[in-house]
Amino acid sequence: MKKSLYGIGFWMPTIIKGFSTVISVQQVGFVTMIPYIAGGIAMVIVARHSDRTGERRYHTAISSLVGALGLLGSGLFSNPFIPIIMLSLATIGIYSFFGSFWSPPSLFLTEASAAVGIAIVNSVGNLGGFVGPYAIGALKDATGTVASDLYFLAGSLLVAGILALIIRKQYSTSLFAAADQKQA
Numbered sequence: 393m394k395k396s397l398y399g400i401g402f403w404m405p406t407i408i409k410g411f412s413t414v415i416s417v418q419q420v421g422f423v424t425m426i427p428y429i430a431g432g433i434a435m436v437i438v439a440r441h442s443d444r445t446g447e448r449r450y451h452t453a454i455s456s457l458v459g460a461l462g463l464l465g466s467g468l469f470s471n472p473f474i475p476i477i478m479l480s481l482a483t484i485g486i487y488s489f490f491g492s493f494w495s496p497p498s499l500f501l502t503e504a505s506a507a508v509g510i511a512i513v514n515s516v517g518n519l520g521g522f523v524g525p526y527a528i529g530a531l532k533d534a535t536g537t538v539a540s541d542l543y544f545l546a547g548s549l550l551v552a553g554i555l556a557l558i559i560r561k562q563y564s565t566s567l568f569a570a571a572d573q574k575q576a
Contacts, residue, residue, distance in 0.1 A: 396459060396486050396545045398521040399528050400427075403541065404479065410538040411472040423476060431483035439491030449559055451492035456553030459485025460546040467542035485549065493556075520548070 400407070404427065405420050415423070442451040462482025466475040494510075501509055528541040 399524040427480040427483035430480040431487035434484040435487040438488035442492040448492045453556035455488035460549035463546035467539035
């Protein structure tokens with residue numbers, strides 16, 4: 393997931409510039425704001441809904457799949473306006489993922505084990521964040537287009553969404569039941 397977050401974070405201006413040859417650098421900066429504004433608003437809305445319903449698994453999986461759909465769509469269309477909408481959808485999915493993903497560990501783990509568990513997950517995620525931008529640069533250099541970059545990032549989000557769905561229902565339910573007992 394961090395691979396996609398850092399991939400679009402580092403490369404979104406380049407990706408947007410690749411959609412049109414007539415857009416200026418200043419316009420690229422203004423257009424780059426659109427997906428981040430949409431992502432920030434959606435992140436708050438999805439996190440609130442996840443908190444209100446107490447459901448994390450599907451919020452995490454659907455956010456990943458929405459991000460994958462947005463990145464895939466960004467690479468498929470040549471009209472510069474549709475890819476911006478799709479990049480906004482991707483940013484919405486990527487940013488919405490984090491609230492529902494990071495909240496369960498602190499609910500059911502003790503303070504010491506939560507710190508260790510979160511550190512391990514974050515370390516593995518940072519490896520993806522390290523590899524992602526380099527992979528995008530290498531793919532762009534090899535293919536000369538940003539579409540392959542977007543497909544690569546979409547694939548990583550698709551894998552994250554599938555992994556979130558694979559978690560057994562009884563396991564995720566028991567984790568939240570343990571968290572509810574701990575809070576009571």
